Amino acid sequence: MKAEIIAVGNQKGGCGKTSSIMNFSRLSVLDGKKTLLIDLDPNESATIASDVLSGLLPTIIEEKNVCNLFKQDPPDPSSLIVETKDGYDMIIGSMDLVVADQFLMNESEASKYLIDLLYDDEALNQYDRIFIDTGGRVGPMLTAAIVAADKVITPSKASMYDTPQTKRFPAFVEKCAKIKARDRLYMDRPVELVKVFFNEVSERAATTSDVIVEFMQEFDLPGAVSETFVPFSNEMKRGQAFNQTIVDWRPKSAPAQAYVKIYNEVFNSNFTLEGANNG
Numbered sequence: 554m555k556a557e558i559i560a561v562g563n564q565k566g567g568c569g570k571t572s573s574i575m576n577f578s579r580l581s582v583l584d585g586k587k588t589l590l591i592d593l594d595p596n597e598s599a600t601i602a603s604d605v606l607s608g609l610l611p612t613i614i615e616e617k618n619v620c621n622l623f624k625q626d627p628p629d630p631s632s633l634i635v636e637t638k639d640g641y642d643m644i645i646g647s648m649d650l651v652v653a654d655q656f657l658m659n660e661s662e663a664s665k666y667l668i669d670l671l672y673d674d675e676a677l678n679q680y681d682r683i684f685i686d687t688g689g690r691v692g693p694m695l696t697a698a699i700v701a702a703d704k705v706i707t708p709s710k711a712s713m714y715d716t717p718q719t720k721r722f723p724a725f726v727e728k729c730a731k732i733k734a735r736d737r738l739y740m741d742r743p744v745e746l747v748k749v750f751f752n753e754v755s756e757r758a759a760t761t762s763d764v765i766v767e768f769m770q771e772f773d774l775p776g777a778v779s780e781t782f783v784p785f786s787n788e789m790k791r792g793q794a795f796n797q798t799i800v801d802w803r804p805k806s807a808p809a810q811a812y813v814k815i816y817n818e819v820f821n822s823n824f825t826l827e828g829a830n831n832g
């Protein structure tokens with residue numbers, strides 16, 4: 554069995570990458586999939602939102618954070634895995650990833666490093682799905698994550714003023730796909746940008762159907778632009794204050810239902826929260 558690898562990416566910060574990957578990881582658990590979340594963003598947002606740090610001693614945080622993947626010789630990902638209250642396992646992030654980015658030196662080297670680790674490790678292949686949260690900075694680490702991914706999901710801020718970077722991101726994914734193909738890395742697992750969707754991260758960034766239609770027309774990515782967007786919700790923020798994803802906090806709310814729809818589009822499934830939740 555091989556774990557499917559799903560990375561979230563957009564070089565724009567604050568567009569909903571972490572919120573999305575956390576909701577998708579959680580939905581994956583509720584959907585019965587053995588799930589691992591890797592926090593590959595130096596800002597550690599997914600780690601903090603998963604509320605794992607408070608249960609770990611500082612020395613353990615040092616020994617277990619994701620930077621150790623780049624320091625251990627040979628790397629042993631299973632030694633870094635921690636459990637979360639939400640049912641998925643995690644490899645926690647670290648601010649030191651900024652430094653790890655520097656030893657990855659060039660993009661081609663970076664891409665080989667992470668892919669070999671993720672595809673060949675026996676413990677990691679016990680998972681059905683491995684989700685990778687990435688930061689907004691374009692560099693070797695982001696390249697490595699995208700090259701390693703089977704599926705890439707790109708959330709975007711919703712308004713037309715916020716979308717220029719999102720429009721550039723498919724070209725970045727394409728570049729990563731070419732690196733994977735050029736280096737003959739796992740030819741049976743091409744990188745695919747499976748979903749672009751919009752997320753109203755603020756009340757100002759209202760989604761208009763114009764933006765969605767424009768994206769659909771502009772991209773030659775059939776089916777990749779979702780008609781569903783995640784609406785702005787104060788409940789999403791409120792849930793986060795209690796370290797809860799919106800799918801747990803308010804499963805019937807519009808944003809939770811939007812995440813379920815997009816999840817089903819990504820995984821070609823028919824999962825529903827009814828039965829999985831009682832909110």
Ligand SMILES: Nc1ncnc2c1ncn2[C@@H]1O[C@H](COP(=O)(O)OP(=O)(O)O)[C@@H](O)[C@H]1O
Pocket residue numbers: 565566567568569570571572573598752753754755783784785786787789790793808
């Ligand atoms: N639909 C939404 N409604 C309200 N707030 C949101 C929504 N989506 C994201 N946010 C908020 O926007 C901010 C940025 O989201 P985040 O997922 O951290 O983005 P990124 O990981 O791309 O930087 C967070 O504070 C998050 O709580």
Ligand SMILES: [Mg+2]
Pocket residue numbers: 570571572594598599687688
């Ligand atoms: Mg983030």
